[in-house]
Amino acid sequence: MHLFENARVPAACVPAELIAGAPAPDALEPWVSCDICIEGSTIQAVRAGDTTVGLWPETPPATTDLGGAITWPGLLDAHTHLDKTHTWDRAPNPRGEFWDAIRILREDALANWTPEDVHRRADFALRSAWAHGTVALRTHLDSSEQLGQESHAVIAELRDQWAGRIAVQTVSLCNLASFMERDADYVIEMSRRYGASAVGGFPQPGPDLPAQLDYLLAAAKEAGLGVDLHVDESSLLHAECLRATAEAVLRNDFPYTVTCGHCCSLSLHDDERAASTIDLLRRTDIRVIALPLCNTYLQGRKWTPDGRPLSSQWRGLTRVHELMEAGLTVACASDNVRDAFFAWGDYDLLEVFHASVRIGHLDTRLPAAPGVVTTAAAKIMDLPHYGTVGPGAPADLIVTAARSFSEFLARPGAPRRLVHGEGFREAAPPDFRELTT
CATH class of the missing domain: 3.20.20.140 (Metal-dependent hydrolases)
Structure with missing residues (x-):
């Protein structure tokens, strides 16, 4: 089990209960600050302020602070x-x-x-x-x-x-x-x-x-x-x-x-x-x-x-x-x-x-x-739970280098980190030379 804290998730990608329990997302900065608990290959729970969806662990697991990074689902x-x-x-x-x-x-x-x-x-x-x-x-x-x-x-x-x-x-x-x-x-x-x-x-x-x-x-x-x-x-x-x-x-x-x-x-x-x-x-x-x-x-x-x-x-x-x-x-x-x-x-x-x-x-x-x-x-694609950061969703996250949508949209080529399961995974695309050899 792993807890990823302080993630700014696009409001369109979080459960409606979290939106209902928080201030309305800003029209120019439509993200919700979330803590995301992952167990195995699935998101177990998400918390925003005083509102939690899913089963939050009694014992705090290992944690990673994402520092307010704009964080997308897979x-x-x-x-x-x-x-x-x-x-x-x-x-x-x-x-x-x-x-x-x-x-x-x-x-x-x-x-x-x-x-x-x-x-x-x-x-x-x-x-x-x-x-x-x-x-x-x-x-x-x-x-x-x-x-x-x-x-x-x-x-x-x-x-x-x-x-x-x-x-x-x-x-x-x-x-x-x-x-x-x-x-x-x-x-x-x-x-x-x-x-x-x-x-x-x-x-x-x-x-x-x-x-x-x-x-x-x-x-x-x-x-x-x-x-x-x-x-x-x-x-x-x-x-x-x-x-x-x-x-x-x-x-x-x-x-x-x-x-x-x-x-x-x-x-x-x-x-x-x-x-x-x-x-x-x-x-x-x-x-x-x-x-x-x-x-x-x-x-x-x-x-x-x-x-x-x-x-x-x-x-x-x-x-x-x-x-x-x-x-x-x-x-x-x-x-x-x-x-x-x-x-x-x-x-x-x-x-x-x-x-x-x-x-x-x-x-x-x-x-x-x-x-x-x-x-x-x-x-x-008829894939329930996909495309969201909520309980039951695949434990895949894209952690960008941006802390706001303004920063995110300003630098299309900025680096990103990828979460798969309870940890980070490699984010390097294959070399085009593979296709010409």
């Missing part, structure tokens, strides 16, 4: 692509264009995605995520009759290897037209065999979309799987796949978790239409994931006729504030890392959080903002 990355990751060195996308990325990675997959190759890159990614403080990660895996079997098998093996450190989930990512025409049985069987949490895809606007969504939802419902879609990742004004998904969920009375990632074009719809779509989402309890790093990299690129780059007037982030205001679950995640969709990244969710606050103006709702990489992501 973080959750609810949307990644471990099959594509770390392919940039051999399959770059110099123009940074979306459709170029699809072509480049399709060619790389057919040529290079052996089990050994996927394992090497995905394990490197998980070690990076673990070094930065991630404790749960969901990856989409390209899935069809032609592709995906080996990736699913590799990630299932890694899921077992990382149990107790990172909870790894998978989503079978498919083309909805191909799923309906020929791939459904194969993809569903593969999802069951390798323990996928959801089936997903990238719906495209068109007259066949309602039937495709109905077919996908029926197959997922029969298999007992959730649905996790890439939706409206474009600047097309007529792209309303998010709205079509909500209508399909209502039409089919779908009982499992539905998540929609990206939702970029929602920002370009007029306010009245966007509000109508968001109301549909609220009626379905669809969860939304914004991908600020990847979408601000990919979306809105402009070129002269002779191929010279121009400044963008739009960068692809969805209506995060309006979605939160409607009471919807909104998370942010890494998405692609060092591949043709996004040239950089390191599975560092504190980097994602910094970018989300700065790009999405989440400084104006800072008390709720930490939820985008903690509690909201945990709800999307």
